[in-house]
Amino acid sequence: MISSISWVPKGASKSVPSVADPPSKEEIEEIKKLALLEKSSDVEVEEGNEDISEEGNEDMSDDDDVTGQGEEVERALGAASALGKGGSSVHDIADGLDELNMDEYDEEDDAIELFGSGIGDTYYPSNELDPYLKDKNDEDSEEIEDIMIKADDAVVVCAHNEDDVNHLLVCIVEDPDGDSNMYVHHEILIPAFPLCTAWLDCPIKGGEKGNFIAVGSMEPEIEIWDLDIIDEVQPSLTLGGIAETKKKKKGKKVKKSVTYKEDSHTGAVLALAWNKGFRNILASGSADKTVKIWDVSTGKCKLTMDHHTDKVQAVAWNHHEHEVLLSGSFDHTVVMRDGRVPSHSGFKWSVAADVESLAWNPHDQHLFVASLENGTVVGFDIRTATSNSSSDSKTFTIHAHDKAVCAISYNPLVPNLLATGSEDKMVKLWDLSNNQPSCIASQNRKAGSVFTVSFSEDSPFLLALAGSKGNLELWDTLSDAAVSKRYGKYARQNKAPSST
Numbered sequence: 001m002i003s004s005i006s007w008v009p010k011g012a013s014k015s016v017p018s019v020a021d022p023p024s025k026e027e028i029e030e031i032k033k034l035a036l037l038e039k040s041s042d043v044e045v046e047e048g049n050e051d052i053s054e055e056g057n058e059d060m061s062d063d064d065d066v067t068g069q070g071e072e073v074e075r076a077l078g079a080a081s082a083l084g085k086g087g088s089s090v091h092d093i094a095d096g097l098d099e100l101n102m103d104e105y106d107e108e109d110d111a112i113e114l115f116g117s118g119i120g121d122t123y124y125p126s127n128e129l130d131p132y133l134k135d136k137n138d139e140d141s142e143e144i145e146d147i148m149i150k151a152d153d154a155v156v157v158c159a160h161n162e163d164d165v166n167h168l169l170v171c172i173v174e175d176p177d178g179d180s181n182m183y184v185h186h187e188i189l190i191p192a193f194p195l196c197t198a199w200l201d202c203p204i205k206g207g208e209k210g211n212f213i214a215v216g217s218m219e220p221e222i223e224i225w226d227l228d229i230i231d232e233v234q235p236s237l238t239l240g241g242i243a244e245t246k247k248k249k250k251g252k253k254v255k256k257s258v259t260y261k262e263d264s265h266t267g268a269v270l271a272l273a274w275n276k277g278f279r280n281i282l283a284s285g286s287a288d289k290t291v292k293i294w295d296v297s298t299g300k301c302k303l304t305m306d307h308h309t310d311k312v313q314a315v316a317w318n319h320h321e322h323e324v325l326l327s328g329s330f331d332h333t334v335v336m337r338d339g340r341v342p343s344h345s346g347f348k349w350s351v352a353a354d355v356e357s358l359a360w361n362p363h364d365q366h367l368f369v370a371s372l373e374n375g376t377v378v379g380f381d382i383r384t385a386t387s388n389s390s391s392d393s394k395t396f397t398i399h400a401h402d403k404a405v406c407a408i409s410y411n412p413l414v415p416n417l418l419a420t421g422s423e424d425k426m427v428k429l430w431d432l433s434n435n436q437p438s439c440i441a442s443q444n445r446k447a448g449s450v451f452t453v454s455f456s457e458d459s460p461f462l463l464a465l466a467g468s469k470g471n472l473e474l475w476d477t478l479s480d481a482a483v484s485k486r487y488g489k490y491a492r493q494n495k496a497p498s499s500t
Contacts, residue, residue: 001160001161001162001448001451001467001468001469001470002158002159002160002161002451002452002466002467002470002471002472003159003161003193003194003195003196003451003452004158004159004194004195004196004197004451004452005156005157005158005159005197005452005454005464005465005466005472006156006157006197006198006199006213006454007154007155007156007157007199007454007456007457007458007464008154008155008156008157008199008211008227009199009201009457009458010151010152010153010154010155010458011151012155012201012209012211013149013155013211013227013228014149014211014228015148015149015150015151016144016147016148016149017147017149017186017227017228017229017230018228018229018230019229019230019231020229020230020231020232020233147185147186147230149172149185150174152174152175152176153172153173153174153176154172154173154176154180154456154458154459154462155170155171155172155173155185155227156171156173156456156464156472157169157170157171157197157199157213157227158171158466158472159194159195159196159197159215160194160470161193161194161470162470165189166189166190166191166192166193166194166217167187167188167189167190168187168188168190168194168197168213168215168225169184169187169472170184170185170186170187170188170227171183171184171185171472172184172185173462173474176456176458176459176462177459177462180462180474180476182472182474186230186231188225188232189233190215190217190223190225191217191219192217192218192219193217193218194215194216194217195216195217195218195268195269195270196215196216196269196270196271196272197213197214197215197216197272198213198214198272198273198274198282199212199213199214199274200212200213200214200224200274200279200282200296201279202279202280202296202297204224204236204237204296204297205226205236210226210228211226211227211228212224212225212226212227212236213225213227214272214274214282214296215272216268216269216270216271216272216284217268217269218268219241219242219268219269220240220241220242220260220264220265220266220267220268220269220286220288221238221239221240221241221242221261221264221265221269222238222239222240222265222269222272222282222284222294223235223237223238223239224236224237224238224239224296237296237299238299239264239282239284239294239296239299239301240260240261240263240264240265240292240301241260241261241264242258242259242260242261242264243259243260243261244258244259245257245258245259246258246259262301263292263300263301263304264301265284265286265288265290265292266286266288267286267287267288267289267311268286268287269284269285269286269287270285270286270287270311270312270313270314271283271284271285271286271312271313271314271315271327272284272285272315273315273316273317273325274317275317275322276317276319276322277317277322277323278322280295280296280297281293281294281295281296281302282294282296283315283317283325283327284315285311285312285313285314285315285327285328285329286311286312287311287312289306289308289309289310289311289312289329290304290305290306290308290312291304291305291306291307291308291312291315291325291327291337292304292305293305293325293339303339303342305327305337307327307335307337307345307346307348308327308329308331308333308335309329309331310329310330310331311329311330312327312328312329312330313328313329313330313354313355313356313357314326314327314328314355314356314357314358314370315327315328315358316358316359316360316368317360318360318365319360319362319365320365321338321365323338323339323340324336324337324338324339325337325338325339326358326360326368327358328355328356328357328358328370329354329355330354330355332350332351332352332353332354332355333348333349333350333351333355334348334349334351334355334358334370334380335347335348335349336348336382336385347382347385347386349380349385349393349394351370351372351378352372352374352376353372353373353374353376354372354373355370355371355372355373356371356372356373356404356405356406356407357370357371357405357406357407357408358370358371358408359408359409359410359418360410361410361415361416362410362412363410363415363416364415366381366382366383367379367380367381367382367395368380368382369408369418369432371400371405371406371407371408371420372404372405373404373405374404375399375400375401375402375403375404375405375422375424376397376398376399376400376405377397377398377400377405377408377418377420377430377437378394378396378397378398379394379395379396379397379432379435379437380393380394380395381395395435396432396435396436396437398430398437400420400422400428400430401420401422401423401424401426401428402422402424403422403423403424403449404422404423405420405421405422406421406422406423406449406450406451406452406467407420407421407450407451407452407453407454407465408420408421408453409453409454409455409463410455411455411460411461412455412457412460413460413461413490413493414460414487414490415433416431416432416433417429417430417431417432417440417487418430418432419453419455419463419465419477420453421450421451421452421453421465421467422449422450423449423450424449425444425447425448425449425450425467426442426443426444426450427442427443427444427445427447427450427453427463427465427475428441428442428443429441429442429477429480429483431486440480440482440483440486441477441480441482441483443475443480445465445473445475446469446473447465447466447467447468447469447471447473448467448468448469448470449467449468450465450466450467451466451467451468452465452466452467453465460490461476461477461478461483461487461491462474462475462476462477463475463477478491
């Protein structure tokens with residue numbers, strides 16, 4: 001399945017991404033040690049198990065702790081996979097790393113063969129006449145061409161899971177405004193099931209800008225990966241997470257205790273939103289019922305908010321007032337908080353079901369929509385907000401789908417044009433003008449249950465969508481006759497207005 005997609009703005013990616021350096025000897029030894037730790041931490045004492053040795057019983061005594069670093073071991077497995085070892089056992093990892101023979105890596109070619117024979121020793125008066133050098137240059141050029149990202153290419157990142165393997169797929173869309181062709185440029189192996197993503201350009205590694213993707217998963221941490229590096233096995237930054245896991249034997253049972261890093265989420269990270277006005281700021285919502293504000297330049301949590309009483313499934317920053325944040329929860333409420341007034345409890349709206357997704361109108365700072373688990377989409381105007389939550393303050397309600405509306409996306413170019421995707425496998429386009437919604441187009445794009453939809457800001461009529469079938473689908477919405485007739489004039493405009 002694909003749980004989330006994020007567009008990368010044109011020009012943000014390096015034209016020729018870097019390739020990750022191989023691990024050092026010290027890193028290899030640490031990976032092997034962590035893999036052995038994980039093996040030992042997986043030992044569990046079962047009642048009536050007579051196969052456990054006396055030595056093993058001593059190791060699991062009441063006073064002993066077995067510490068496992070699950071997060072780091074997942075990195076070890078990822079590193080082993082990247083180094084060409086497909087197995088997942090400790091011996092597979094160790095053998096794969098030993099095969100690198102990093103101690104002698106730079107020494108193998110140092111010896112000079114004094115006496116040689118054959119055409120390999122033939123002298124060529126110039127490099128241009130040497131067929132070996134020429135072929136090598138051609139191969140290098142082909143390799144560079146294979147990984148090059150052209151200026152007109154669109155880039156979209158998919159959070160993908162298949163057969164218990166979790167990836168970020170970095171996809172290239174050639175000619176996004178014409179007969180587009182899409183392919184996977186490179187993959188990033190991640191340790192846990194991905195649930196949400198957010199692209200950000202905060203220069204974590206220095207410089208003026210970066211090209212990063214933040215990933216929330218079933219784990220309590222947020223990983224931030226550099227999209228300009230191929231074959232990377234470590235995130236550039238991790239926010240929160242588990243500091244230590246211990247297993248203790250109590251009688252015939254093994255109990256597990258978890259210690260979290262300072263200010264970390266303690267549940268799965270269900271929602272992420274990058275602040276385009278304050279580029280170092282990232283918001284997150286979690287199954288632990290909290291909303292957190294992170295400063296990615298320092299890697300620290302600046303603020304934790306606990307105004308919800310159930311899982312927080314959606315967060316969204318206002319496009320115009322960058323300090324204003326929405327959060328939506330399984331407690332059937334949407335809450336708006338203003339960072340300029342942190343002491344204020346904010347404004348709250350009640351809805352009829354679990355909140356699945358939130359989106360601010362990029363053309364009007366006062367309007368937003370929420371999609372719900374019961375198949376409806378509701379609109380709100382914050383100018384009608386009161387301190388008391390009310391179910392009567394909606395500007396409209398659409399009975400949009402037969403099942404949960406998992407995702408919504410405003411068109412960045414056309415005012416009041418909204419896309420919705422649902423577990424009923426349908427994708428629909430809506431005109432929300434005058435708070436009187438009407439359905440313009442409806443298609444089953446063969447993506448299965450639709451979990452994520454997103455209009456491109458660079459090619460505003462190109463809608464990316466994905467879901468339970470695990471394939472990324474692109475819908476040129478202008479190819480629909482009703483859309484073309486109603487909104488074709490916008491397509492002829494030279495540039496979409498900025499949503500920031």
